[in-house]
Amino acid sequence: MNPANSALLTDLYQLAMLQGYDHGGMEETAVFEFFVRRLRPGRGFLMAAGLEQVLEFLEDLHFTPEEMQWLASTGCFDKDFLTHLETLRFTGDVHAMPEGTIFFPNEPILRVTAPIAQAQLVESRLINLLHFQTLIASKAARMVLMAPDKLLVDFGLRRAHGAEAGLLAARASYIAGFTGTATVLAGMQFGIPLFGTMAHSFVQAHDDETLAFEHFAHAQPDNVVLLIDTYDTEAAARKVVALAPRLERDGIRVKGVRIDSGNLAEHARRVRQILDAGGLGHATLFASSDLDEYALRDLLASGAPVDGFGIGTRLDTSSDAPYLDCAYKLQEYAGKARRKRSEGKQSWPGRKQVYRNYDAEGRMAWDGVTVEDELLPGEALIQPVMHDGRRLAPAPRLEDIRSHAAANLTRLPEPLCSLQDWYEYRVEIAPALHELARRVDLAQA
Amino acid sequence: MNPANSALLTDLYQLAMLQGYDHGGMEETAVFEFFVRRLRPGRGFLMAAGLEQVLEFLEDLHFTPEEMQWLASTGCFDKDFLTHLETLRFTGDVHAMPEGTIFFPNEPILRVTAPIAQAQLVESRLINLLHFQTLIASKAARMVLMAPDKLLVDFGLRRAHGAEAGLLAARASYIAGFTGTATVLAGMQFGIPLFGTMAHSFVQAHDDETLAFEHFAHAQPDNVVLLIDTYDTEAAARKVVALAPRLERDGIRVKGVRIDSGNLAEHARRVRQILDAGGLGHATLFASSDLDEYALRDLLASGAPVDGFGIGTRLDTSSDAPYLDCAYKLQEYAGKARRKRSEGKQSWPGRKQVYRNYDAEGRMAWDGVTVEDELLPGEALIQPVMHDGRRLAPAPRLEDIRSHAAANLTRLPEPLCSLQDWYEYRVEIAPALHELARRVDLAQA
Numbered sequence: 070m071n072p073a074n075s076a077l078l079t080d081l082y083q084l085a086m087l088q089g090y091d092h093g094g095m096e097e098t099a100v101f102e103f104f105v106r107r108l109r110p111g112r113g114f115l116m117a118a119g120l121e122q123v124l125e126f127l128e129d130l131h132f133t134p135e136e137m138q139w140l141a142s143t144g145c146f147d148k149d150f151l152t153h154l155e156t157l158r159f160t161g162d163v164h165a166m167p168e169g170t171i172f173f174p175n176e177p178i179l180r181v182t183a184p185i186a187q188a189q190l191v192e193s194r195l196i197n198l199l200h201f202q203t204l205i206a207s208k209a210a211r212m213v214l215m216a217p218d219k220l221l222v223d224f225g226l227r228r229a230h231g232a233e234a235g236l237l238a239a240r241a242s243y244i245a246g247f248t249g250t251a252t253v254l255a256g257m258q259f260g261i262p263l264f265g266t267m268a269h270s271f272v273q274a275h276d277d278e279t280l281a282f283e284h285f286a287h288a289q290p291d292n293v294v295l296l297i298d299t300y301d302t303e304a305a306a307r308k309v310v311a312l313a314p315r316l317e318r319d320g321i322r323v324k325g326v327r328i329d330s331g332n333l334a335e336h337a338r339r340v341r342q343i344l345d346a347g348g349l350g351h352a353t354l355f356a357s358s359d360l361d362e363y364a365l366r367d368l369l370a371s372g373a374p375v376d377g378f379g380i381g382t383r384l385d386t387s388s389d390a391p392y393l394d395c396a397y398k399l400q401e402y403a404g405k406a407r408r409k410r411s412e413g414k415q416s417w418p419g420r421k422q423v424y425r426n427y428d429a430e431g432r433m434a435w436d437g438v439t440v441e442d443e444l445l446p447g448e449a450l451i452q453p454v455m456h457d458g459r460r461l462a463p464a465p466r467l468e469d470i471r472s473h474a475a476a477n478l479t480r481l482p483e484p485l486c487s488l489q490d491w492y493e494y495r496v497e498i499a500p501a502l503h504e505l506a507r508r509v510d511l512a513q514a
Numbered sequence: 515m516n517p518a519n520s521a522l523l524t525d526l527y528q529l530a531m532l533q534g535y536d537h538g539g540m541e542e543t544a545v546f547e548f549f550v551r552r553l554r555p556g557r558g559f560l561m562a563a564g565l566e567q568v569l570e571f572l573e574d575l576h577f578t579p580e581e582m583q584w585l586a587s588t589g590c591f592d593k594d595f596l597t598h599l600e601t602l603r604f605t606g607d608v609h610a611m612p613e614g615t616i617f618f619p620n621e622p623i624l625r626v627t628a629p630i631a632q633a634q635l636v637e638s639r640l641i642n643l644l645h646f647q648t649l650i651a652s653k654a655a656r657m658v659l660m661a662p663d664k665l666l667v668d669f670g671l672r673r674a675h676g677a678e679a680g681l682l683a684a685r686a687s688y689i690a691g692f693t694g695t696a697t698v699l700a701g702m703q704f705g706i707p708l709f710g711t712m713a714h715s716f717v718q719a720h721d722d723e724t725l726a727f728e729h730f731a732h733a734q735p736d737n738v739v740l741l742i743d744t745y746d747t748e749a750a751a752r753k754v755v756a757l758a759p760r761l762e763r764d765g766i767r768v769k770g771v772r773i774d775s776g777n778l779a780e781h782a783r784r785v786r787q788i789l790d791a792g793g794l795g796h797a798t799l800f801a802s803s804d805l806d807e808y809a810l811r812d813l814l815a816s817g818a819p820v821d822g823f824g825i826g827t828r829l830d831t832s833s834d835a836p837y838l839d840c841a842y843k844l845q846e847y848a849g850k851a852r853r854k855r856s857e858g859k860q861s862w863p864g865r866k867q868v869y870r871n872y873d874a875e876g877r878m879a880w881d882g883v884t885v886e887d888e889l890l891p892g893e894a895l896i897q898p899v900m901h902d903g904r905r906l907a908p909a910p911r912l913e914d915i916r917s918h919a920a921a922n923l924t925r926l927p928e929p930l931c932s933l934q935d936w937y938e939y940r941v942e943i944a945p946a947l948h949e950l951a952r953r954v955d956l957a958q959a
Contacts, residue, residue, distance in 0.1 A: 072678070072681060072699055072703070078697075078699050079699075080671060081696050083710075085730075086713060086730075088734065089734065092733035095719065099719065102716070128764075136702070139702045143701075145737075163763060192713070192715075194671075196673065197672050200672065200675075224525070225521070226524075226647065227638050227642050228645055228840075229675065230676065230678075230831070231675065231676055232676030233676030234678070236521070238675075254520050257581070258517070260952050263526045265525055265528075265530050266527050267524035267527055268528075268634075268841070269843075269844070270531070270546070271634075273847065273854060274535075274540065278879055284534055285531075299854055299856070302774040346719070386831075387836075391833050392562050392831045398715070399715035399718045402718065403719075405721075409718060411744060412775045413775060414775050461837070495667065
C-alpha cells in the first residue's frame with residue numbers, strides 16, 4: 070500500500086471528533102481554509118504549492134477493508150460510526166489559488182466546503198501536503214531570484230525527510246524555477262528533467278583518478294561532467310585538460326566539471342583558468358556543497374565563474390526555516406461564520422477571497438482580503454477547482470504551473486526580489502471582514 | 515505503488531556510475547559506511563535509528579517492469595546495462611549498531627559490503643532513511659531527558675515533511691522514549707500507542723462551548739480530555755468544573771484538559787487551581803503549542819503543573835537543526851582501503867569497529883574506533899545483521915528497540931543529560947586507523 074493515500078494519515082483526534090459529530094448527528098456543511106499566519110524571519114513572500122496532491126488525495130479518499138478491520142480492532146469506535154466511515158468519500162467543493170501563485174500571511178490558499186466529517190478528517194494530510202511543498206517552493210524561489218540565469222538542480226533526496234519529501238521537494242523546486250532534479254523517481258513520476266554526474270566513490274573505486282575520468286567518459290559519452298575534488302581540485306582539473314585530447318580522438322567531449330568542497334569561488338576561478346588555458350573553454354563549471362540562496366548571492370556577486378549549482382540539504386529541508394506557521398481552520402459551520410480566538414492564534418472568520426492589485430509597471434502593489442461575496446478591485450486569486458468531489462478541470466501540466474510561477478516572480482515588488490527582510494507587502498483586511506469578525510465574537514461571547 | 519520501496523529512489527548519478535562500473539567490468543566487493551561527520555550546534559550525542567527500514571529496502575531491492583520500461587525510454591542507458599539492472603538484487607552483507615544505540619561523530623552506524631553496483635545504487639535511500647530517523651530519535655531523546663516522567667506524545671504529522679516523515683517521526687520518537695503518537699497510520703503500521711483528544715474546530719462547530727464538551731464526553735466516554743483554550747482558557751476550565759457533576763451522573767469522568775496557546779505555565783497553574791477547587795483533582799493537564807526540549811525544561815523548572823505534552827513541529831522537523839552532517843562513503847574496494855580527502859570532508863578508510871567503555875557507575879566513558887580486525891577494550895557496538903541479502907535474525911520488536919534506547923540513555927555521561935553543549939564525549943581514533951589512513955594517502959598520492 071502507498072501510505073500517501075491512506076485515510077488513516079490523520080491524527081487520532083480527527084476520528085474522535087468524527088465520532089462526536091456522528092453521535093450528535095452533526096452533518097452540516099463546514100468551511101475550512103488553509104493559510105499561513107505569519108512569515109518566518111528573513112522571508113518576504115510565499116509560493117503556493119501542493120494543490121495537485123491534495124486533489125488526488127481527496128478524489129481517492131476512502132478506508133480500505135484492512136483499515137476498517139484495524140479500526141474496529143482498536144475498540145475505540147462504536148459500530149454505527151464505523152459503518153459510516155466505511156462509506157465515507159469526499160463529496161465537497163474546493164477553491165484554491167493555482168500552484169505557483171505568490172501569496173502572503175492571512176491569505177487563504179485553499180478552501181474546503183464539505184460535510185463537517187469529511188472536511189475535518191482530511192485536515193492533517195491537507196496541511197501536511199500544502200505546508201511542505203509551499204515551504205520548499207518558497208525557499209527555491211529565493212534561490213531562483215538570486216541566480217536567475219543559472220542551471221539549478223535539486224540534489225536533496227538523501228537529506229530530505231523521507232521518500233515523499235525527496236519527491237515533492239523535486240516537484241516544488243521545479244515549479245519555483247529550478248532546472249531539474251537528481252532524484253530519478255521524480256523524473257519518472259512528474260517528468261522533471263534529470264541531472265547527474267558522478268560521486269567521489271566512483272573516483273575512489275579506481276586506482277587512478279585519470280583512469281576514473283576516462284572510464285566514466287566512455288560509459289557516458291554524452292554526459293561527461295567530471296567530479297574533480299576527490300583529492301586535489303586543481304590537480305584534477307589539469308588531469309582533465311591532459312585527458313581531453315585523448316577523448317576528443319574518440320569523439321567524446323568533456324561537457325563540464327563539478328567542484329563539491331573547499332572555497333568554491335576560489336576553486337572555480339582557478340579551475341576556470343586551467344580549463345580555458347587548456348582549450349576547454351566550452352566546458353561548464355558546476356558547484357555544489359552546502360549551498361543556499363545566500364551562498365548563491367555571494368558567489369555570484371564575487372564574480373565566481375560558475376554555470377550551474379547542485380543544491381541539496383538546505384533546499385530540501387528549508388534548513389533556516391524548516392516549517393511554516395500555517396493552519397487549516399474552521400471558518401463556517403451550518404451557515405454561520407466561526408472564529409478561533411486563542412491567544413496569538415486568532416483567525417479571520419468566513420469564506421474569503423483575495424484580490425491582487427498591480428502598479429503601473431505590472432508589479433504587485435497590494436492585496437485585499439474580504440468575504441467571498443464582496444467584490445474588491447483587483448484580480449481574484451481564489452478559484453473553484455473541485456465540485457462535489459470531482460475536479461472541474463484536468464490537472465494542469467507541471468510546465469504550465471512552472472510558467473505561472475515564473476510569471477508571478479517577475480511581478481514581485483522590487484524589494485522582495487532581494488534577500489532583505491525589511492519590506493512588508495501590504496495585505497489589507499477589508500472592513501467587511503472586520504465587521505464579520507466583530508459579529509462572530511459577539512455571538513460567541 | 516509505494517514509492518518508499520522503489521529502486522528509482524536514487525540519484526541519477528548512481529545509475530550513471532553503475533553504467534560506468536558495468537562498462538568497465540568493475541564488479542568487485544565495495545565497503546561503504548554511514549557515519550555523521552560532526553554534531554550540529556547544541557547537540558552532544560546522537561541516537562541511531564532507521565536500520566529496520568534500511569533492511570526492508572535492501573531485502574526488496576529490484577526494478578519493476580514499469581521502471582525498466584521507463585529507464586529504457588529515457589535513452590540514457592545502453593541495452594547491456596539495462597539487462598543487468600533487470601536482475602539486480604541486493605546480495606551483500608550489512609553490519610550495524612542496533613537501533614536506539616547512542617553514538618558520536620566518526621563512528622559508523624552501518625556498513626554495507628556488496629558488489630559495488632549494489633552498494634552504490636542504494637546510497638541515496640540508505641542515507642535518506644538513516645538520516646531522518648536518527649535526526650528525530652536524537653531530538654526526541656533530548657525531550658525525554660528533560661521530561662522523564664511525563665506523557666510525551668508526537669503531534670507532528672501535519673508539519674512533518676510529507677507522509678513518510680510523519681510516520682517515521684512517530685516511530686523514531688517512540689524509540690527514543692515518547693509515550694505515543696497522534697498519527698493513526700503509525701499506530702496501524704508500527705503498533706505505537708495512539709493519543710488524541712479534540713481540535714478547536716470541534717468547539718467552534720458548536721454554538722456553545724459547554725455543549726461541545728458535553729457532546730464530546732458522551733461520544734468518547736473513556737477518553738474525555740477537553741480542549742479549553744478556544745476562546746478563554748480559565749472560563750472554559752470553570753465550564754468543565756460546572757459540567758463535571760452532570761457527566762458523573764451518567765457515569766462519565768473528565769480525564770483531563772488540554773491547553774494549546776498563551777503562557778502555558780501561567781494557564782496551567784490557574785487551571786490546576788480551578789480544577790482542584792472544583793473537585794477535579796484527578797483530572798490531568800495536557801499542554802501543547804510550539805514545544806521543544808528547551809520549553810519542556812523551562813516549564814518544568816518553573817513548577818508548572820503539567821502532566822503531559824503534545825509535541826509537534828519542533829520534533830518532526832527537528833526545527834533548530836533540521837539535518838545532520840552525515841555521509842555514506844566508500845571505505846574499501848577490491849580489498850583495498852579507500853579514503854576521500856576533499857577539503858573539510860576527509861573520512862577514515864577501511865572497515866571499522868567501535869568499542870564502548872564505561873566508568874565505574876556504568877556510564878559511557880569513552881569510545882575507541884579502529885579497523886575491524888583489531889580488538890580494543892570495551893563493548894563492540896557494530897554487529898552483523900544481514901548476510902547474502904538475508905537478515906540474520908527476525909526484525910526486533912519495537913518495544914525491545916525502545917528498551918535498548920532507554921537503557922542507553924541511562925548510561926549517558928552526566929553532562930550530556932542536560933542541554934549544555936560544552937561537553938565533548940571522547941572518541942579515540944586508534945593508531946591502527948591512523949596508520950591505515952597514512953598508507954591509503956601514500957598509495958593515492
